[in-house]
Amino acid sequence: MDVTLYEAGTSRSARCRWTLLEAGMPFNSVTRANLSKSDEVKALHPLGKLPVAVMVGRACWRN
Numbered sequence: 001m002d003v004t005l006y007e008a009g010t011s012r013s014a015r016c017r018w019t020l021l022e023a024g025m026p027f028n029s030v031t032r033a034n035l036s037k038s039d040e041v042k043a044l045h046p047l048g049k050l051p052v053a054v055m056v057g058r059a060c061w062r063n
Helices: 011-023
Strands: 003-006 028-030 052-055 058-060
Touching: 003 011
Parallel strands: 003 028
Antiparallel strands: 003 052, 052 058
């Protein structure tokens, strides 16, 4: 299963990363400055918040 984790340098992103690592799930990480303000993230999360995980073509986030 392909997982892409869009993350920032926050504890919430670290929790998602840790969960994926503990589950042994391979994933790709996308991290860069001003990522949450990008159109790429806003297309995945209506409020442009991070972290967002994309699995099987569907975005998963917490409000």
